[in-house]
Amino acid sequence: MSKFRSKKSNLQTFKETKRQVPEGTQVLSIVEQLDDGRGVAKFKGKIVFVDGALKGETVKVQFKKSFKxxxxxTSVKIISPVSDRIQPQCQYYERCxxxxxxxxxxxxxxxxxxxSIEKRMVEFGLVKNDELESVISPLLTSDPFQYRHRARFSVEAxxxxxxLGFKGNNSNKVVDIDSCEVLLPGLNTVLPKLRLSMSGLSYRSSIREILILEDSNGKAFIQIRSNKRLADRDVDSLKVLSDRENIGISCKNLVDQMTYWSSDDTQPLTQLSNESVSYNYSLDDFTQINPTINEKMIQQTCEWLxxxxxxxxxxxFCGIGNFSLPAAKNVKGMTGYEISEKMVKKAAQNAKENGLSNTTFFAVDLFSHSLKFDRHVNKLILDPPRAGAEHVCAQLVPPRIQYILYISCNPSSFFRDSKILIDGGYVIDKLGLIDMFPQTEHVEIMALFSHQ
Ligand SMILES: C[S@@+](CC[C@H](N)C(=O)[O-])C[C@H]1O[C@@H](n2cnc3c(N)ncnc32)[C@H](O)[C@@H]1O
Structure with missing residues (x-):
């Protein structure tokens, strides 16, 4: 029972000096659950954050670090488990x-x-306790396992x-895995073949990471990222793997960020299951990791707006046009902004290939850019990275857009930005949680703001 990272919660920003770690083990009662999943106990009047422990349990713990x-x-034995506990499905869970x-x-x-999100919304003064029921929408869910269509693995060779695998708990060491329970099943078929082929490469020690992806056609794509070019004979052997297994393989040099070899020209494709739009992208582009949830988010965005x-x-923060293109099918005009010129070009190309002539895309840095809103603009989609959209939100007050749909992968920046909007005159009409990353502490939030 010694899983789990010591990663601090986003809100836990205080700096602490390390102290002498208490020796031996202790039996503690877990009285609370942190947002990052750790249990909270007390030992000799001091708070203890316990990995792998659930609220209500009594656990034997081993101390790892001590601060003022x-x-x-970390839990080493669960003495009295609660009924919410379950045996983890993954064989690597303890270490990965x-x-x-x-x-x-x-x-x-x-x-x-x-x-946890509802409680923090109330604490931040974003909604009142008695208003929660009227704004909260049903949770969007997918399969709890086999949901990721992409992953980036570290390599030590x-x-x-x-x-080959993810970094371990509380460690920078890579945990060697043959399969991953949250990956789409097709990628778990590819993983052992890839490992076999890569472990025979003569320049394998220069490989740092691999990106692995399955598109909506079920085709697998792999990018091998190394800090020097692989030998020609290595590329030849990857070509054999690509041809035999129909995998799109490319190699990227992390020093100059150049992709220097690609087994074929096929690009990954997302075709929405309602066939409304399809888009091409490359392995480097941002895509939502859970395709089932992504489709539900797109649908909910169009419905809520x-x-x-x-x-x-x-x-x-439009990326390759994930929300812009399906939304553009229903509206008069759609303008997308995104920092990556490459993704902006792709969004425009994707719009053209879907026969959409009402879209325009611009490459700008939204952390510093001053937005000029055409007076016709009445609805806005906001899907920033983890840092949030503080600079953008400051420009949206006093209220100038009728409806703002905010999608967030980081509750802390979402609460901060929502406060700017609400203090500036908007109200929250709807709030929905999205379980994009089951088996992890992470969560996606969607909120609809409006003003009179
Ligand atoms: C969470 S992703 C959302 C992308 C897209 N909406 C989607 O659903 O695929 C955030 C996007 O913001 C872009 N981004 C990051 N920093 C940015 C900045 N300073 N200005 C504009 N875009 C930025 C990223 O490149 C990425 O495409």
Whole structure:
């Protein structure tokens, strides 16, 4: 029982000096659950954050680190488990740093995430306790396992070993894995073949990571990232793997960021299951990792914004047009903004290939750019990276857009930005949680803001 990273929660920003770690083990009662999944206990009046422990349990812990105001420990034995505990499905769970909630039943994970966000919304003054019921929408869910269509694995290789996997808990060491329970099943078929082929490469020690992806046609793509070019004979042997297994393989040099070899010209494709749009992208481009959830998010975005042919919509942080293109089908005008010129070009190309002539895309840095809103713009989609959209939100007040749909992968920056919007005159009409990353503490939030 010694899983779990010591990663601090996003909110836990205080700096602490390390102290002498208490020796031996202790039996503690877990009285609270942190948002990052760790249990909270007390030992000699001091707070202890305990990896792998659930609220209500009594656990034997081993201390790992000690600071002035708190200690960190890991559970070594669960003495009295709660009914929310479940045997983790993954054989690597104890050591791998990929997931951190597999020891909690799925329904308990969902309730825990939902309650934690609702509580913080109220604490931040974003909604009142008695308003929660009227704004909260049902949770969007997918299969709890086999949901990821992409992953980035670290590699540690030399002449004696070839280790491929995620970094471990509390460690920078890579945990060697043959399969991953949250990956789409097709990728788990590819993984052992890839390992076999890569472990025989003569320049394998220069490989740092591999990116692995399955598109909506079920085709696998792999990018091998190394800090020097692979030998020609290595590329030849990857070509054999690509031809035999129909895998799109490319190699990228991390020093100059150049992709210097690609087994074929095929690009990954997303075709929405309702066939409304399709888009091409490359392995380097941002895509939402859970395709089932992504489709549900797109549908919910269009529904919540109640898009019509009168609307002029802006999509900020638009990437390859994941939300812009399906939304553009229903509106008069769609303008997308995104920092990556490469993705902006792809969004424009994808719009053209879908026969959409009402879209325009611009490459800008939205952390510093001053937005000029055409007076027709009445709806806005906002899907920033983890840092959030503080600079953008400051420009949206006093209220100038009728509806803002905010999608966030980081509750902390979402709360901060929501406060700017609400203090500036918007109200929250709807709030929905999205379980994009089951078995982990991570959660996606969607909120609809409006003003009179
Ligand atoms: C969470 S992703 C969302 C992308 C897209 N909406 C989607 O669903 O695929 C955030 C996007 O913001 C872009 N981005 C990051 N920093 C940015 C910045 N400073 N200005 C504009 N775009 C930025 C990233 O390149 C990425 O495409």
């Amino acid at each position: 105001n708190f200690d960190e420990a 740093g990929g997931c951190n909630l597999q020891h909690m039943k799925l329904q308990a994970q969902r309730t825990f995430k939902q309650k 030399n002449s004696h070993k070839f280790v 109640d898009l019509s042919e009168e609307d002029h919509v802006i999509d900020l």
